[in-house]
Amino acid sequence: MKYMKAIFIIFLFFSIPQPSLADHAPSPVNELDDIADQALQLTKAGKYEEAKHLLNYFSEEFAAASMHQSFSMDELRILTISHNLALEAINQADAGIEQKVNAVTKFRLVMDALSSHYQPLWVEMEDPIMEAFKGVKTAAENGNSEQYHSELNMFLAKYNIIQPSIKLDIPVEQAQALDARITYIDQYRQKILESTEATAELTNLQTDLEHLFENKKEDEADPSLWWVIISTGSIIVSTLSYVGWRKYKGQRESRESERQKN
Structure with missing residues (x-):
């Protein structure tokens, strides 16, 4: 029982965030x-x-x-x-x-x-941006020129809000490729509306946008949290191993004592 109490105390110690001077001194x-x-x-x-x-x-x-x-x-x-x-x-x-x-x-x-080193605020713009792009693609597929231009302008305005912050968070090559695709769609919007092959650019852009948000969300976990989990897990495993070894040693000594008595 005393070993289990020790495990519980160790687990609590490493699970509860420890206060530090950095918590009281914002950078x-x-x-x-x-x-x-x-x-x-x-x-x-x-x-x-x-x-x-x-x-x-x-x-x-x-x-x-x-x-x-x-x-x-x-x-x-x-x-x-x-x-x-x-x-x-x-x-x-x-x-x-x-x-x-x-x-x-x-x-x-x-x-x-x-x-922010993780969970950037611009990721929270995923829903309005993807919803706006969905309107662009739907209008293009329906051949509705007026709605297509209106929806595209709306999408561009929303994307423009997060564009600078994206450049700070993703590789330069990825940011440039995304900007180039969006610029092409904006400049040749009428051609994209009228050409089936050009419409494929919208599908490609949708894929790029989905990857943009998905890849960034994969990085949202705080590295320090993983360190606490790994450290705590290692200590618990070590403690359990030690308790098991002590129990085994005790049982072996007990059996040897019984044999000596016999």
Whole structure:
């Protein structure tokens, strides 16, 4: 019984997350991510002045964070462009709420992609993007030109929101191939609508999009969680092996003692 209690205590020790100093000290990148998220929430609430102040504050904090956190040239370029577009949309008086929200959302997803090592927020856009693409393909198959162009414009607008963050999370070659296919479909949209062979490009794009989201979801598990599971499992196996060996040793000594008495 005492061995089983020991196993239970060991299991609890390794299963419960241990507090650390890092839990109480957010990194500069995580703080920037929080600022971007607050700016998005304010934009959605129609509080554009407050959102603008936060976006400007982000620039100041980012300059300070860059002293301690290194970013690649591509990361800096993508983040800077998305931030400038968000600020431009917020300052644009004649821009509608959807345009403002989309611009700040794009910036928010980029910052999240830089701060998250798994479970990026852009993956959550899978349903609306795939639903929009489904409308494109259905309209093309039905030969409905007006609906096809409308659905394609809607899909392109949704994909445009996640495009910058995708470039930060997937291999360059994959991102370029995906962009090239989408650009081709956009530029030759009428040809694709009228040609059966060209319509196959839509099927190819659907496959690429499905792989994009599926492959990223496979990487969502936190590596530290797997380390805890493996470590805990190893300790439990070792403990059980030790308990089994002690039990076997005890039984053997008992049998030898009985034989000596006889």
